[in-house]
Amino acid sequence: MAKFKKKTNTSTSIPTSALPDIIFMLLFFFMVTTVLREQDLLVEQKIPQASQLQKLQKKTLISYLYIGKPKNTSLYGSEPRVQANDVLISPPEIVQWVNQERDLLPESDRGFITISMKVDKDVKMGPISDVQTELRNADARRVLYASTGKVMN
Amino acid sequence: MARNKSRATTEVNAGSMADIAFLLLIFFLVTTTIASDKGILNILPPKLDPNVPPPDIKKNERNIFNILINANDDLLVEGEYRRTAEGLDEDIKDFVLNFGAPDEEAQALFNSLPASLQAKALRRPESSDHPGEAVVSIKTNRGTSYELYLEVFDLAKKAYFEIYGERVGLTADEYRALTGDDEASKLLLDRGKEGFPLAISIAEPDKIGGN
Numbered sequence: 001m002a003k004f005k006k007k008t009n010t011s012t013s014i015p016t017s018a019l020p021d022i023i024f025m026l027l028f029f030f031m032v033t034t035v036l037r038e039q040d041l042l043v044e045q046k047i048p049q050a051s052q053l054q055k056l057q058k059k060t061l062i063s064y065l066y067i068g069k070p071k072n073t074s075l076y077g078s079e080p081r082v083q084a085n086d087v088l089i090s091p092p093e094i095v096q097w098v099n100q101e102r103d104l105l106p107e108s109d110r111g112f113i114t115i116s117m118k119v120d121k122d123v124k125m126g127p128i129s130d131v132q133t134e135l136r137n138a139d140a141r142r143v144l145y146a147s148t149g150k151v152m153n
Numbered sequence: 154m155a156r157n158k159s160r161a162t163t164e165v166n167a168g169s170m171a172d173i174a175f176l177l178l179i180f181f182l183v184t185t186t187i188a189s190d191k192g193i194l195n196i197l198p199p200k201l202d203p204n205v206p207p208p209d210i211k212k213n214e215r216n217i218f219n220i221l222i223n224a225n226d227d228l229l230v231e232g233e234y235r236r237t238a239e240g241l242d243e244d245i246k247d248f249v250l251n252f253g254a255p256d257e258e259a260q261a262l263f264n265s266l267p268a269s270l271q272a273k274a275l276r277r278p279e280s281s282d283h284p285g286e287a288v289v290s291i292k293t294n295r296g297t298s299y300e301l302y303l304e305v306f307d308l309a310k311k312a313y314f315e316i317y318g319e320r321v322g323l324t325a326d327e328y329r330a331l332t333g334d335d336e337a338s339k340l341l342l343d344r345g346k347e348g349f350p351l352a353i354s355i356a357e358p359d360k361i362g363g364n
Contacts, residue, residue, distance in 0.1 A: 019171070020170030020171045020173075020174055021170065023170075023171065023174045024170070024174050027174055027177060027178060031181060048299065048300045048303050048304075050192075050193055050303055050304070050307040051307055051311060052193060052307050052310040052311050052314055052325070052329065053191040053192060053193065053329070054191070054192070054193065054194050054329055055190065055191050056190055056194075057332060057334070059190055062190055114194075116190060116192060117192075119299050120299075121298075121299065121300045122298070122299075122300075123298075123299045124224075124295060124296050124297060124298060124299065125293045125294065125295055125296070125297040125298070125299060125302055125358050126295030126296065126358065128299055128302075129293075129295065129357065129358045132197055135197060136197050136198065136199065136200045137200055139199075139200065141196055141197040141198070141199065142194065142196060142197075143194070143195045143196070143197055144190070144192040144193065144194050144195075145192050145193045145194075145195060145303055145306070146190075146191070146192040147191070147192050147193060147303060147307075148191070149191070
């Protein structure tokens with residue numbers, strides 16, 4: 001009995017001065033590990049602005065195509081290129097890519113696949129129309145021109 | 154003595170550490186942009202069968218609102234030169250709501266419109282017969298910048314959404330935010346669109362001024 005009493009006399013407070021450090025560690029851990037974009041962009045992306053934006057309900061139906069001038073011009077040239085997933089592709093390969101993306105969707109949703117075209121401001125309509133022709137060939141006709149909001153006066 | 158000194162320095166004031174951590178957290182919260190899936194939806198026309206010649210559509214010239222954009226980003230709207238796309242949305246609204254020569258069905262549609270939209274009907278003979286016939290056509294060159302094309306497309310959509318919204322007593326923004334998930338919003342969506350097909354035609358670009 002006497003033994004127990006002695007023990008209770010020792011201070012029970014836990015030192016809390018290290019708590020901020022723990023929070024710091026957590027913060028740093030999440031800062032380093034969070035990846036906002038799963039893909040490395042190989043092309044320049046300055047998304048144009050528009051006012052009539054719509055939001056799609058089902059995000060799983062969206063596949064992304066990035067179009068713009070390659071960042072590494074010495075390797076890929078300075079003409080606008082199309083990036084799908086992690087690689088630059090040429091327009092004729094788009095049909096195959098769409099079919100791959102469509103196969104990933106559940107069967108009931110395959111008709112509703114939407115291609116979000118993230119196009120750089122400086123691209124001309126020529127490459128865009130080539131891509132759209134290929135999308136028509138692939139029968140992926142729902143296209144979303146990705147753009148950021150613009151404040152209208 | 155030495156022992157005592159080391160004991161005195163072990164306590165560092167850590168009260169503000171949490172504040173610093175907070176500041177950093179807020180900084181990263183503000184600066185990170187999470188990729189959003191917002192954009193302008195466009196439905197492409199179906200693929201043409203090479204064995205079947207394209208259908209010969211007979212449409213009166215007055216029912217088509219022509220917008221041409223060349224490789225220098227100049228606009229030709231209904232045969233009229235323009236430097237910028239500004240004000241195009243109002244012109245498209247006037248064109249769609251013209252009701253130049255409505256048939257019986259279109260007249261019924263006209264009577265169902267709110268007064269603010271009825272006032273827009275200018276009934277000019279050289280503009281569209283009625284909304285069901287009206288088509289907005291956008292034609293570009295291969296050298297036209299995507300930014301201007303998107304701006305024009307955006308304005309054309311804006312004109313239609315403003316009409317839809319006004320029919321059901323909403324602003325264009327509120328109408329666009331309707332999801333169609335529940336019955337009420339679906340009803341509003343349908344009521345707004347009824348009789349006003351969103352007819353924006355994107356013509357194949359010319360081979361001029363690009364590659």
